[in-house]
Amino acid sequence: MRRILVVFLCLLPFTAVGQIIVDKPLSDRLTGYDIDVTFDPEAHTVTGLMTAWWVNNSSMPVGEAMMHMYLNAFSSNQSTFASRGRWSAAGDDGWGWVKILSMKDGRGNDLSDSCSYVSPDDGNRNDKTVLRISLPEPVAPGDTLVLTIDFASKLPSPIQRTGYEDDFHFVAQWFPKFGVYETAGMRQREADGWNCHQFHPNSEFYSNHSVYNVSVIMPSEFVTGSGGRLIEEIDLGEDHKKVIWRAEDIVDFAWTAWPGYKVRTRKWNNVDITFLTSETGLSKAENHLDAVVYALEYLGERVGPYPWPHLTFVDPPLSGSGAGGMEYTTLFTTMGGGAVPSFLRMPEMVTIHEFGHAYFMGILASNEFEEPWLDEGVNSYWEQRIVDHYYGAGYGLLKLPFLKMSDTDQGRMSYITSPSRTIATNDLPSWMYPHGTYSMMSYNKTATWLHTLEGIIGTETMDNVFREYYHRWAFHHPSGRDFIAAVNDVVRSEHGDRFGENMNWFFDEVLYGSGECDYRVSGITSNKIRSYSGVVDGDSVSYARGDRKSDTLYLSRVSIERLGDVRLPVEVLVRFDNGEEVLETWDGKATYRDFEYTGARRVVWAKLDPYDKIDMDVNRINNSFTLDPAHTVARRMLNKYMLLMQMIISIFTL
Amino acid sequence: MSIFKTLKNGAAAAASSYKLILFVWITILVLVMAVGFPLRSFLNAMFGNSLVVERLNNGFDIGLAGDFGKPFGALMAAASAGTLLAGTAGFFIMTFFAGGFFRRYSLAWGGLKVSDFLRASAGNFIPFLKIALLMMLITGAYTFIIVGIPGIVAMMVSGSQLPTGKVLYLFYVLWALGMPVWLFVADASRRWIAATGSRKVLRALGAGFRAMKERFWLSYGTVLAVLVINTAAVLAIFWFAGNATPDRSLAVFLFFAATQLLFILRLFMKAWRYASVCEAVK
Numbered sequence A: 001m002r003r004i005l006v007v008f009l010c011l012l013p014f015t016a017v018g019q020i021i022v023d024k025p026l027s028d029r030l031t032g033y034d035i036d037v038t039f040d041p042e043a044h045t046v047t048g049l050m051t052a053w054w055v056n057n058s059s060m061p062v063g064e065a066m067m068h069m070y071l072n073a074f075s076s077n078q079s080t081f082a083s084r085g086r087w088s089a090a091g092d093d094g095w096g097w098v099k100i101l102s103m104k105d106g107r108g109n110d111l112s113d114s115c116s117y118v119s120p121d122d123g124n125r126n127d128k129t130v131l132r133i134s135l136p137e138p139v140a141p142g143d144t145l146v147l148t149i150d151f152a153s154k155l156p157s158p159i160q161r162t163g164y165e166d167d168f169h170f171v172a173q174w175f176p177k178f179g180v181y182e183t184a185g186m187r188q189r190e191a192d193g194w195n196c197h198q199f200h201p202n203s204e205f206y207s208n209h210s211v212y213n214v215s216v217i218m219p220s221e222f223v224t225g226s227g228g229r230l231i232e233e234i235d236l237g238e239d240h241k242k243v244i245w246r247a248e249d250i251v252d253f254a255w256t257a258w259p260g261y262k263v264r265t266r267k268w269n270n271v272d273i274t275f276l277t278s279e280t281g282l283s284k285a286e287n288h289l290d291a292v293v294y295a296l297e298y299l300g301e302r303v304g305p306y307p308w309p310h311l312t313f314v315d316p317p318l319s320g321s322g323a324g325g326m327e328y329t330t331l332f333t334t335m336g337g338g339a340v341p342s343f344l345r346m347p348e349m350v351t352i353h354e355f356g357h358a359y360f361m362g363i364l365a366s367n368e369f370e371e372p373w374l375d376e377g378v379n380s381y382w383e384q385r386i387v388d389h390y391y392g393a394g395y396g397l398l399k400l401p402f403l404k405m406s407d408t409d410q411g412r413m414s415y416i417t418s419p420s421r422t423i424a425t426n427d428l429p430s431w432m433y434p435h436g437t438y439s440m441m442s443y444n445k446t447a448t449w450l451h452t453l454e455g456i457i458g459t460e461t462m463d464n465v466f467r468e469y470y471h472r473w474a475f476h477h478p479s480g481r482d483f484i485a486a487v488n489d490v491v492r493s494e495h496g497d498r499f500g501e502n503m504n505w506f507f508d509e510v511l512y513g514s515g516e517c518d519y520r521v522s523g524i525t526s527n528k529i530r531s532y533s534g535v536v537d538g539d540s541v542s543y544a545r546g547d548r549k550s551d552t553l554y555l556s557r558v559s560i561e562r563l564g565d566v567r568l569p570v571e572v573l574v575r576f577d578n579g580e581e582v583l584e585t586w587d588g589k590a591t592y593r594d595f596e597y598t599g600a601r602r603v604v605w606a607k608l609d610p611y612d613k614i615d616m617d618v619n620r621i622n623n624s625f626t627l628d629p630a631h632t633v634a635r636r637m638l639n640k641y642m643l644l645m646q647m648i649i650s651i652f653t654l
Numbered sequence B: 001m002s003i004f005k006t007l008k009n010g011a012a013a014a015a016s017s018y019k020l021i022l023f024v025w026i027t028i029l030v031l032v033m034a035v036g037f038p039l040r041s042f043l044n045a046m047f048g049n050s051l052v053v054e055r056l057n058n059g060f061d062i063g064l065a066g067d068f069g070k071p072f073g074a075l076m077a078a079a080s081a082g083t084l085l086a087g088t089a090g091f092f093i094m095t096f097f098a099g100g101f102f103r104r105y106s107l108a109w110g111g112l113k114v115s116d117f118l119r120a121s122a123g124n125f126i127p128f129l130k131i132a133l134l135m136m137l138i139t140g141a142y143t144f145i146i147v148g149i150p151g152i153v154a155m156m157v158s159g160s161q162l163p164t165g166k167v168l169y170l171f172y173v174l175w176a177l178g179m180p181v182w183l184f185v186a187d188a189s190r191r192w193i194a195a196t197g198s199r200k201v202l203r204a205l206g207a208g209f210r211a212m213k214e215r216f217w218l219s220y221g222t223v224l225a226v227l228v229i230n231t232a233a234v235l236a237i238f239w240f241a242g243n244a245t246p247d248r249s250l251a252v253f254l255f256f257a258a259t260q261l262l263f264i265l266r267l268f269m270k271a272w273r274y275a276s277v278c279e280a281v282k
């Protein structure tokens, strides 16, 4: 093992050529990082040397480089992250930062004086999270820029994704990291250029798939985990060790160190799963491992293979819970520990969600800054499907004898109960969502309309859409438009023009529009058709009808209304008193529609969207109407309530 | 007298006072109906002509709460307020009727007319209320010391949110074993008031403790036995009512009848404890 590594170190900086973990490169590997650092848990610093390289795959020379300096988001209360996210250091020791002590290019040019901080998103001069480097010589097409950087990083406290609490350390966003150089046409971009955003409180990240060789010297008592595969742990004596990791084709590299970690492992197919948790979290270890296996299995079957042979995930201790619920592809953090009762699948849900990000922005590396719906929303949709599939349709999240909730409904509820649900479209950059609507919109509204899309085109087609999306875009950078193109192509090939020329109309409503969807059955009437009576040419004429029952004809009418702006095709199930049922379809475009039936049968009830395809509908109560409302449920609830009261009274008195 | 005999005599006394038990049942039923019926109308208005109630047949689907929107919040607020109101009123009513029950069971063998029962209830109400409040304080403090403090200590020691140590179960058992003592003292002191006609609460409590000391194992065993049976019955009632989902009109009516029979049984068991303690003190 060690020899292989030495060979690799000699090959620097072109280690991407070789393979240690996966059989052949999964991505273009336009960037890579070799990092050798020392971790000081007392000072909460990580210092050392990094060699970073970037390949210019455009057709034009590039004269500047952009790097993320994310720990600087924690360097003052005036950074965009701290001021908008109300983060503040816990005492003078709590600030976090990253400093470049020296920087040279491959030819030995000192670039220290060529660096300046820029704030492309908001112009905030106090924000130092994006570094612009003017290169003395442009990087020619096909050439590689190699930067050798001496750097020091100080972790922040309190932890927000990254940071420390006592001896617990979660080390993320910790080194200078390239932005993504996008070429014209990529993600519908007009001209070549760097895509490198500031660190925002609500935003996540965007990076190239890279190769990482990381070595960290630290006190031996620390138990560690990372997004890489452990290559070697060398005992350096004097209670210190050197941990060496390598990761291939992942978009970010994070690691954690804490003396208190307990480790559990499991093997699933060829994937070695490592779970780090605290003593108190051990009671839920099996649940977490089961959950991650469920997610691996489900996404592997329906989207595409998980290509790495390793996966590490962490349930941080209570003190480090600020690091929980975050994803770094082959490393992720969950939450929830031992305190959550087993009828509530919250910890499993978080595990499944964070693992899902290995696909939705790990493999399909969309831009989380600019299109958060494409990772958070798509991933929430899959999380909900997985949770409700494995833990029970209708009660995936919560299951008690008298109380239940599905994960899908949990997400939908956040959307339909938000009074701000119509103030913004769903395609905004993460930091542009107004009035605190970021999570409701990018997670829950998106997941809700993806369930609706599944309802319309069918589960099988939906799965094929994602297989195609994976096939086209795995280890590249897809945009929302690219996803929609995959939807259009698959729907067209499987359903022809059943839903129109393409599905753009759907995305115009739900993604690029801000309206809401609400259809209702406004009423049912059922009247006898009366014989003619009236005046004809001055004479009063009436035709008597026989009074035999079979002669009695009824005109029944089911009235449907569209109350929202969103127009979707809907189904209506109509039931008659003779037991017959008719399923009607309506394109849902007009503001109302009446279905009329003449005959001896009378309409008893009508259910709009009877198979729950339109999750977008913000009110399901008005989706059905019956002429014979049964009050048994209310009566039963009353009986239970009364008994409960009686028991309480009798128990709590002497 | 043996524990078994005491329990038997207590049960016989409780059974012979069935009219009083039914009277208490009717009173409590009227009380909970007064709160429950408006809530039912509220529910019916919320459901309207919708078939969505079908979704509530297997437990309440929280996912629907959002669809109901603001009325759901209003319903919850009304239900909480109603529950609090009925709970408080129920506490006073039960405390009131305890006065009649203890009068009935402290008398020599013989019946008690409902009017006498009410008169005795009214006469004993104030000292009984004092005893009830005092015992609430005492058992509250007792619970805090036996269960609360170890729980807090365990929480601080392990650093977790929930104490899971097996040691804590020991404290729960200890707590449960101590409870019959307090209940016996409460019952015996109330019997003393009902029998002597005195209104002196502290003397009554003294008499209760003395009675406990005089025949400790009989007193303790009697109440413990009643409590164990009571707890089992309460759990069974909750299990039954929690899981039952009658959905047809007749079934719902039968369910109502069953729940009320179970509550009458529950009242009978309470009376049984009162009567058994009175037997044990005799």
Ligand SMILES: [Zn+2]
Pocket: A353, A354, A357, A375, A376, A379
């Ligand atoms: Zn997420």
